[in-house]
Amino acid sequence: MTSQTSSDCLFCKIVAGEIPGDRVAESERSIAFRDIKPAAPVHVLVVPRRHEPTVGALAAASDVDLADVFRLAAQVADQEGVPDAYRMIVNTGSAAGQTVFHAHVHVLAGVAFTEGRMV
Ligand code: 5GP
Numbered sequence: 096m097t098s099q100t101s102s103d104c105l106f107c108k109i110v111a112g113e114i115p116g117d118r119v120a121e122s123e124r125s126i127a128f129r130d131i132k133p134a135a136p137v138h139v140l141v142v143p144r145r146h147e148p149t150v151g152a153l154a155a156a157s158d159v160d161l162a163d164v165f166r167l168a169a170q171v172a173d174q175e176g177v178p179d180a181y182r183m184i185v186n187t188g189s190a191a192g193q194t195v196f197h198a199h200v201h202v203l204a205g206v207a208f209t210e211g212r213m214v
Pocket residue numbers: 105116117128129130131132133140185186192193194195196
């Protein structure tokens with residue numbers, strides 16, 4: 096799906112303000128809100144306002160939107176006081192744990208990450 100919004104998409108509804116999201120930052124092209132089920136003390140989702148199902152699809156559709164998501168994610172890490180101690184995670188496909196098919200980046204921090212151990 097490459098339409099700019101999707102009527103049955105959870106994150107499009109949060110972008111539109113139709114369902115609540117605990118917003119921590121936003122830009123003209125992206126928004127950031129806290130994950131409803133945090134996996135770490137800092138767990139923020141950064142999503143483009145435009146609907147694309149995956150980050151790969153977003154990259155194919157718009158360099159500008161892709162860059163904006165990552166720029167806002169870095170801004171969130173600054174705001175949360177972890178500018179040099181966070182991970183960005185992007186799940187792609189249900190087999191990799193993607194459950195919401197609107198492109199998003201997880202910003203995670205506040206846990207002890209183990210060097211050399213990705214998963
Ligand atoms: P995924 O598994 O697709 O990479 O990430 C989807 C994330 O969205 C999950 O971490 C899940 O906890 C979060 N999530 C699901 N529903 C909601 C919701 O209604 N509000 C918020 N803020 N996060 C949600």
